[in-house]
Amino acid sequence: MRFIILWMLLWAQPSFAQGPSAPVNSDIIIGPCDGSTDLTSKINAALSSLSGTGGAITFQAGKCVINSTITYSYPSTQKFSVTFAGAGKNATYLYWPSVDGMVITVAHASQTIRFRELRLITGTTGKTGVKIIQTFYASDVEQYDFRDMYFAGVDESTTNVDYWAYIIKIQNWPDFD
Numbered sequence: 358m359r360f361i362i363l364w365m366l367l368w369a370q371p372s373f374a375q376g377p378s379a380p381v382n383s384d385i386i387i388g389p390c391d392g393s394t395d396l397t398s399k400i401n402a403a404l405s406s407l408s409g410t411g412g413a414i415t416f417q418a419g420k421c422v423i424n425s426t427i428t429y430s431y432p433s434t435q436k437f438s439v440t441f442a443g444a445g446k447n448a449t450y451l452y453w454p455s456v457d458g459m460v461i462t463v464a465h466a467s468q469t470i471r472f473r474e475l476r477l478i479t480g481t482t483g484k485t486g487v488k489i490i491q492t493f494y495a496s497d498v499e500q501y502d503f504r505d506m507y508f509a510g511v512d513e514s515t516t517n518v519d520y521w522a523y524i525i526k527i528q529n530w531p532d533f534d
Contacts, residue, residue: 384412390419390449397425404429404439411438411468416475418444421451423458430462437465443474446505454480454511462490469500476507477524485523492529501527 385403387396400423403414431437439461443449451458458477461470470489477486486508489501503525510520 385414386417387414387421388417388419390417390421392420392452393422395424396421397423397427400427401429407437407439410436411440413440413442415442416444416449416451418448419450420478421449423451423453424456426453426457427459428461429459431464431468433464435465435467437467438469438471440471440473441475442472443476446474447476447507449474450476450478452478452480452511453484457484457488458486460485460488460490462492464492466493469502471500471502472504472506474505476509478509478511479520480511482510482520483522484520485526486521488523488526488528490528 385406387399387403390396400414404427429439431439458479463470472487479486487503508521508524
C-alpha cells in the first residue's frame with residue numbers, strides 16, 4: 358500500500374497539477390507536397406488563420422512548390438509564435454523556383470519564429486531564403502530558432518553556383534545585417 362501511495366505522489370500526473378488550461382495553438386497541415394501543386398495560397402491561408410498565441414504549420418513529406426514569396430506580418434499583440442515544420446529530417450522540401458522564400462515582420466520582442474526539419478530550395482540565384490524584419494529594439498528579441506535546416510539550389514549536386522544571396526537575413530538587428 359505504501360508503494361502505491363508513493364508512486365501516486367512521485368509519478369502520477371493528476372489533471373489539477375497542470376494548472377488552468379492554456380490556449381492551444383493551431384496545428385495546420387499543408388500539402389500535397391507532390392512537386393507540382395503550388396501551395397502559396399494554402400500557406401497564406403494557414404498564416405491568416407492563426408489566432409491567439411500563434412501555432413504550427415507542418416508541411417507533408419515531399420517537394421512543396423511555392424511560386425510566390427510568402428509575406429506575413431505578426432499581429433501587434435505581445436505573445437505570438439509560429440513554427441514551420443517538416444514531416445521529418447530530410448523529408449520535406451520547400452521549393453521556390455524563381456522568387457525569394459519568406460519575408461516575416463515581427464512586431465514585438467516576445468514573438469518567436471521557429472523552423473524545424475525543412476529543406477529550402479531555390480531554382481535561381483540571388484534570392485533570400487528567410488528574411489525577418491524586426492520593428493522593435495533588437496536586444497529585446499525573444500527567439501528565432503532554425504533547427505535541422507538545409508538550404509540549397511535546385512541542382513546543387515551538379516553545379517558550383519551560389520544560389521541564395523542570403524540564407525537567413527534579419528533586418529534591423531545591429532551587427533547582423
